[in-house]
Amino acid sequence: MGRRKLTKKRIKLITSTIVFVVALLTLLVNGKSISKYIEQGLSNDSDVSIQKNAGIEAELQGNDILKIYFFDVGQADSELIISNNKAMLIDAGNNEDGAFLVNEIKRLGISKLDYVVGTHPHEDHIGGLDNIISSFEIGQIYMPKVQTNTKTFEDVLDAISNKNLKITSPEKGFKFDLGTSQCEIMQCGIENSEDDLNLSSIVIRVVFGEQSYIFMGDSEKENEEARSWPKTNVLKVGHHGSDTSSSENFINQIKPEIAIIEVGKDNKYKHPKQVTLDILNKIGATIFRTDLNGTILLESDGIKNRVTVEK
Numbered sequence: 001m002g003r004r005k006l007t008k009k010r011i012k013l014i015t016s017t018i019v020f021v022v023a024l025l026t027l028l029v030n031g032k033s034i035s036k037y038i039e040q041g042l043s044n045d046s047d048v049s050i051q052k053n054a055g056i057e058a059e060l061q062g063n064d065i066l067k068i069y070f071f072d073v074g075q076a077d078s079e080l081i082i083s084n085n086k087a088m089l090i091d092a093g094n095n096e097d098g099a100f101l102v103n104e105i106k107r108l109g110i111s112k113l114d115y116v117v118g119t120h121p122h123e124d125h126i127g128g129l130d131n132i133i134s135s136f137e138i139g140q141i142y143m144p145k146v147q148t149n150t151k152t153f154e155d156v157l158d159a160i161s162n163k164n165l166k167i168t169s170p171e172k173g174f175k176f177d178l179g180t181s182q183c184e185i186m187q188c189g190i191e192n193s194e195d196d197l198n199l200s201s202i203v204i205r206v207v208f209g210e211q212s213y214i215f216m217g218d219s220e221k222e223n224e225e226a227r228s229w230p231k232t233n234v235l236k237v238g239h240h241g242s243d244t245s246s247s248e249n250f251i252n253q254i255k256p257e258i259a260i261i262e263v264g265k266d267n268k269y270k271h272p273k274q275v276t277l278d279i280l281n282k283i284g285a286t287i288f289r290t291d292l293n294g295t296i297l298l299e300s301d302g303i304k305n306r307v308t309v310e311k
């Protein structure tokens with residue numbers, strides 16, 4: 001009898017231990033749901049999955065991993081930053097990239113974009129924004145004050161008003177948090193932005209732990225000369241690697257370890273220019289390009305960066 005009682009007690013103990021462990025595991029998995037979804041997203045669709053490591057291998061520590069996707073949208077820009085379950089999209093490619101981007105972002109398990117930034121109203125940056133705005137729950141929309149009369153720009157304004165949202169033009173120096181990352185508006189247009197829309201580019205710098213990232217939009221040398229710049233680990237190169245951006249003086253201030261160029265294969269502008277590549281190489285930056293590498297995924301634990309590319 002005594003023996004039987006003991007066995008029953010043991011079974012009870014084992015059962016309650018199992019229940020506790022399962023509950024704990026569920027909690028842990030839910031706590032990092034975004035990264036779990038991303039891993040699933042990456043393995044679900046082999047056509048666009050990012051598999052090959054591009055040479056910057058790092059063992060990342062802990063659960064709080066910053067992820068930045070530099071989508072391959074040809075001769076255009078689109079970057080998605082995910083930090084502790086919050087997401088910010090900077091630019092949305094050309095008009096024809098809208099559906100692709102909506103699909104890619106949904107595949108990552110994201111239903112809300114906390115921040116959407118249209119760096120400046122050229123088609124290769126805001127083209128797909130109307131699709132994005134009508135497909136996701138949207139928090140803040142940041143765009144510069146300038147206007148243009150293209151159909152693309154009108155489409156974006158219509159999508160914004162259809163959802164009763166509004167555009168905010170943030171001031172230089174404005175700071176906000178994205179999950180566990182800190183963002184700062186480094187620039188939101190300079191003099192003559194109305195005449196040359198590239199000059200109106202919103203420039204955002206993101207800090208995560210010891211690592212920093214800067215997204216230049218299509219900023220030109222005039223933007224670079226308009227202020228001083230802090231050293232930043234990762235540079236989204238301005239204006240697709242044009243020689244009208246990325247002056248040696250600017251690059252010497254940023255001192256990027258990693259430089260990422262969003263650029264289309266055989267584009268008519270012949271971006272990126274050799275002089276830009278030379279300046280980046282001279283400072284020792286490792287260069288990744290969407291025309292050669294496809295979509296680029298950068299992950300960080302706040303101490304190190306790991307880059308994985310599609311091809």
Ligand SMILES: [Zn+2]
Nearest residue numbers: 076124218239
């Ligand atoms: Zn552009």
